[in-house]
Amino acid sequence: KQEVTQIPAALSVPEGENLVLNCSFTDSAIYNLQWFRQDPGKGLTSLLLIQSSQREQTSGRLNASLDKSSGRSTLYIAASQPGDSATYLCAVTFRFTNAGKSTFGDGTTLTVKP
Amino acid sequence: ETGVTQTPRHLVMGMTNKKSLKCEQHLGHNAMYWYKQSAKKPLELMFVYNFKEQTENNSVPSRFSPECPNSSHLFLHLHTLQPEDSALYLCASSQDQLPTQYFGPGTRLTVL
Numbered sequence: 001k002q003e004v005t006q007i008p009a010a011l012s013v014p015e016g017e018n019l020v021l022n023c024s025f026t027d028s029a030i031y032n033l034q035w036f037r038q039d040p041g042k043g044l045t046s047l048l049l050i051q052s053s054q055r056e057q058t059s060g061r062l063n064a065s066l067d068k069s070s071g072r073s074t075l076y077i078a079a080s081q082p083g084d085s086a087t088y089l090c091a092v093t094f095r096f097t098n099a100g101k102s103t104f105g106d107g108t109t110l111t112v113k114p
Numbered sequence: 115e116t117g118v119t120q121t122p123r124h125l126v127m128g129m130t131n132k133k134s135l136k137c138e139q140h141l142g143h144n145a146m147y148w149y150k151q152s153a154k155k156p157l158e159l160m161f162v163y164n165f166k167e168q169t170e171n172n173s174v175p176s177r178f179s180p181e182c183p184n185s186s187h188l189f190l191h192l193h194t195l196q197p198e199d200s201a202l203y204l205c206a207s208s209q210d211q212l213p214t215q216y217f218g219p220g221t222r223l224t225v226l
Binding site: 004018034036041042043044046049059091102103104105106107 | 118120154155156157159202204206214215216217218219220222
């Protein structure tokens with residue numbers, strides 16, 4: 001069964017700290033992996049998309065890495081700010097499923113304290 | 115605000131009511147999706163439409179009835195729902211069922 005797991009479920013850090021969110025998946029045959037941000041009661045905002053052939057993607061203070069062989073991805077947030085507080089979701093599109101069908105993890109809820 | 119809009123943003127309905135959720139995308143995409151997000155559970159894909167044709171139905175109960183009149187609009191018709199159907203319903207769109215999906219803000223549904 002193809003599954004996506006995110007650890008930890010919740011994380012609280014003081015402002016300014018660098019932090020890492022983890023995502024693991026059970027099948028290395030993936031099309032891509034995507035990190036989303038979701039604010040309470042809101043929809044999803046795409047942060048970074050890593051294609052199967054890529055090792056990492058960067059956008060501003062965010063850096064996402066991908067290691068297919070170990071079935072892992074990390075989202076690194078540098079110099080965290082209170083505005084980064086949200087739930088971060090990892091979604092994997094496995095290669096041998098219907099195109100467009102992403103499997104989501106449960107998310108990590110991040111709180112950045114001023 | 116994204117190129118995908120959803121209305122209403124909040125909906126409270128009784129178990130005997132009939133209501134509809136609406137999604138509209140302004141991105142020129144041809145694939146649209148309905149997802150359900152319940153408390154403490156991962157996002158669940160419900161339906162996929164590609165070029166107005168339903169390509170996937172993830173064993174969703176018949177009390178949820180999707181409609182896709184064109185590539186820009188997607189509806190989810192609701193009738194005789196159960197309290198456990200209370201959730202955030204998210205719509206998304208993409209080009210040609212490519213994995214990069216754009217999500218709407220969601221409709222928060224409460225079934226009493």
